[in-house]
Amino acid sequence: MKILETERLILRRFSSEDWKDLYEYLSNVKAVKYEPYDVFTMDESKQEAVNRANLEEFWAVCLKENKKVIGNLYFKQQQPDEFLTWELGYVFNPLYGRKGYATESCRRIIDYAFKELKTRRITAMCNPKNAPSWMLLERLGMGKEGHLRENMYFKFDEQGNPIWADTYIYSVLSKEWFSNE
Numbered sequence: 001m002k003i004l005e006t007e008r009l010i011l012r013r014f015s016s017e018d019w020k021d022l023y024e025y026l027s028n029v030k031a032v033k034y035e036p037y038d039v040f041t042m043d044e045s046k047q048e049a050v051n052r053a054n055l056e057e058f059w060a061v062c063l064k065e066n067k068k069v070i071g072n073l074y075f076k077q078q079q080p081d082e083f084l085t086w087e088l089g090y091v092f093n094p095l096y097g098r099k100g101y102a103t104e105s106c107r108r109i110i111d112y113a114f115k116e117l118k119t120r121r122i123t124a125m126c127n128p129k130n131a132p133s134w135m136l137l138e139r140l141g142m143g144k145e146g147h148l149r150e151n152m153y154f155k156f157d158e159q160g161n162p163i164w165a166d167t168y169i170y171s172v173l174s175k176e177w178f179s180n181e
C-alpha cells in the first residue's frame with residue numbers, strides 16, 4: 001500500500017502496534033456515535049488493529065510530529081469495478097478534532113484517487129444529525145445528491161427497537177475535482 005503525505009500528516013496502512021491509539025478513539029462514545037459499532041474494549045482494539053493491518057480500505061492517519069495515529073480513513077472501491085467508484089469514510093479521535101486534520105487527510109486521498117487510481121466518482125454517506133461529518137464533506141467540495149429517509153439503522157433504543165436514521169449521500173466526480181484545481 002502506498003504511503004501518502006501532507007503538510008502535517010502521514011497516511012499509511014495500519015499495523016498491529018497501532019492498537020493503543022486505535023483504542024484511545026474507538027473507546028470514545030463521541031467517535032462511534034454514528035458508526036455501525038459500539039465502543040471498543042482494549043482487547044477488541046488489539047484485534048481490530050490486526051484486522052485493519054490486513055485490509056487495504058483502512059488508512060491510519062498519523063501526525064508527522066510524533067507518529068501518533070489520530071484517526072482513520074476508509075476508502076473502498078465499490079462494485080462493479082468498471083464503474084470506478086470509491087466510498088470514503090472517516091473516524092477521528094475527538095481529542096484531535098477541529099484542527100483541520102480530517103479535511104487535510106481526505107483531500108489528500110481524494111487527490112490520490114483521482115490522479116493515480118483513475119477513480120471517476122467518490123461517494124460518502126452520513127447521518128444528517130452528524131453535522132461535523134456533512135460539514136467536512138461540503139468543505140471538501142462534495143455535492144449533496146440525496147437524502148434517504150429512515151433507510152437504515154445501526155443502533156437500538158433501550159427497548160431494543162431499531163433507531164431508524166436518515167442518510168445524506170454526497171459525491172464528487174473527477175472532472176469537478178480537476179476543474180477546481
Ligand SMILES: CC(C)(COP(=O)(O)OP(=O)(O)OC[C@H]1O[C@@H](n2cnc3c(N)ncnc32)[C@H](O)[C@@H]1OP(=O)(O)O)[C@@H](O)C(=O)NCCC(=O)NCCS
Nearest residue numbers: 031034090091092097098099100101102103125126132133
Ligand atoms: C466527522 C469528523 C471527522 C469531522 O472532524 P472535524 O474536526 O470537524 O474536521 P477537521 O479535522 O477537518 O477540522 C475542521 C475544523 O477545524 C478548523 N481548523 C482549525 N485549524 C485548521 C487548519 N489548519 N486547516 C483546516 N481547518 C482548520 C476548521 O475551521 C473547522 O472548524 P469548524 O468545525 O469550526 O468549521 C469528526 O467529527 C469525527 O471523527 N466524528 C466521529 C466519527 C464520525 O462520525 N464519522 C463519520 C461517520 S459518517
